[in-house]
Amino acid sequence: MRLxxxxxxxxxxxxxLFNQREFFECHEVLEEAWTPQRGPRRLFLQALIHVAVxxxxxxRGNPLGARGQLRKALRKLAPYLPSCEGIDTALLYREAQEQLARIExxxxAGEFPRIHHGPV
Incomplete structure (x- = not known):
């Protein structure tokens, strides 16, 4: 799906904030963007929130929490491949999948990815 x-x-x-590895703060800001949304955009933002969390x-050294959140992120991000809102979701998906595999x-944890984005 492409928005x-x-x-x-x-x-x-x-x-x-995500690219600065400030994942908690990223989640807070994205939740602010997510709250008023409805439909596909709400689900897309929710996927990004799950990746950040x-x-x-x-x-924080919590593999159980990381595993659960990354599994949710991958399920919710899949419909938005290969890109959405200028974000390279295919790359983010692959990197989150690799991080999940390491945890499992x-x-x-390996090096954290960056969100790559360009024009919408």
Whole structure:
């Protein structure tokens, strides 16, 4: 599914925080963007929130929480591949999937990905 919506300031701020590895703060900002939404955009933002919270749990050494959030993220992000709102969702999906595989194998978290985005 591909949405063509101009990137709003809250999403832009959330991406910036995500790319700075400030996952808790990212989740807070994205929830602010998510709350008033309905339909596909709401589900897309929810997927990004789950990715951020999953990585936050990785940072905090909580593999159980990370695993649950990343599984939810992958399910919710799948309909928005390969890109949505200018975000390379295919790359984010693949990197979240790799992080989940490391967690499930009992390995330490790997390097956290960045959200790559361009024009909508």
């Amino acid at each position: 063509t919506i101009v990137m709003d300031p809250l999403l832009r701020q959330g991406i910036h 999953g990585f936050y749990h990785c940072q 194998a009992g390995e330490p």
